[in-house]
Amino acid sequence: MKILVCIKQVPDMESKFKVAASGKWYDTADLAWRMNEYDEYAVEQAVQVKEQVGDADLTVLCIGGERVKETMKKALAMGCDRGVHVADDKAAEKEPFEIAGIIAEFARDKQFDLIFTGMQSQxxxxxxxxxxxxxxxxxxxxxxxxxxxxxDGRIETRRELEGGVKSIVKAAAPALVTCQLGLNTPRYPTLPNIMKAKKKELLSLPVADLLKVDARQETGKMYFPVKKGGGLVLEGEIGQLVDQLIQILKEKTGVLA
Incomplete structure (x- = not known):
């Protein structure tokens, strides 16, 4: 059985963000980096399947610059057998269609039975x-x-929908699933497994060998939301509040004038 899990390196969400000089992405200087939280659930689930099956082969793939190899080592320490690093210093500039195209091109002839990804990147x-x-x-x-x-070559999943509704969905392998918070509890790599991870294969491929699709979207501008004034708290009896509210709406919008 062959399994692929795809991860992404993202900034720690506690970092202080600022927009880059290009105006199209955040400034990556002085940020702490980690594995995307949703991808941790994907890695854990992939490792659990590997442990269940016994003879499964598990590959972790990550797209990005040289820096992402550190995050890949965590996935290897969690139980992945090998890593594939798609070397791309401009990965942040690529839209989802291009990223998916890179992954699909790599996986197309590998006959993976299961592919795990995070639900989304943070x-x-x-x-x-x-x-x-x-x-x-x-x-x-x-x-x-x-x-x-x-x-027996089939998967059964429970999906989380809006409003707290859950649905059961089944499919036959090969199949791909995206993983959400609550799927499992990602394991902490032990020191022996961290040491073993250093000896596992980590292959680098140039992105040019895998990028076969053209972008369909581009980021025009990134900016922080404009800060607006504080809210207005009305106090008093209900009748008085209604009159105050109507007067404010008249002044602000002219709709009730």
């Missing part, structure tokens, strides 16, 4: 890469899963 938050990858590969995808089971 910095871009598009939630598109996983499902686009599955579409490009022509395999079923199940998104936002909070429960997963595998047996």
């Amino acid at each position: 910095d871009r938050g598009s939630a598109q890469v996983g499902v686009l990858t599955a579409e490009m590969l022509g395999i079923p995808s199940i998104s936002t899963i909070v429960q997963f089971a595998y047996a």
Whole structure:
């Protein structure tokens, strides 16, 4: 059995962000970096399947500059067998369709039975890469899963929908799933496994070998929301509050004039 898990390196969300000089992304200087939180659930689930099956082969893939190798080492220490680093210093400039195209091109002839990704990345938050990858590969995808089971070449998942509703979705392998908070509890790599990870294969591929699709979108501008004035608190009896509110609406909008 062959399994692929895709991860992304993102800034620690406690970092202080500022817009880069280009105006199209955040400034990456002086930021602390970590594995995308949703991808940690994907790695943990992939490792659990590997442990369940016994003879599974698990590859972790990450796109980015040289820096992302440190994050990949955590995935290797969690239980992945090898790493594939797609070297791309301009990965942040690529839209989800391009990123999905890179992953699909790598996976196309590898015959992976299962592909795991995070539901979305914490910095871009598009939630598109996983499902686009599955579409490009022509395999079923199940998104936002909070429960997963595998047996006899089939998967059964529980999806989390808006309003707290959950649905059960089944599919036959090969298939791709995107992982949500609550799916599992990611393990902490032990010191022996961290040491073993240093000896595992970590192959680097140039992004030019895998980028076969053209961008369909581009980021025009990034900016912080404009700060608005504080709210107005009205006090008094209900009748008085109604009169005050109507007067304010008349002054601000002229709608009730």
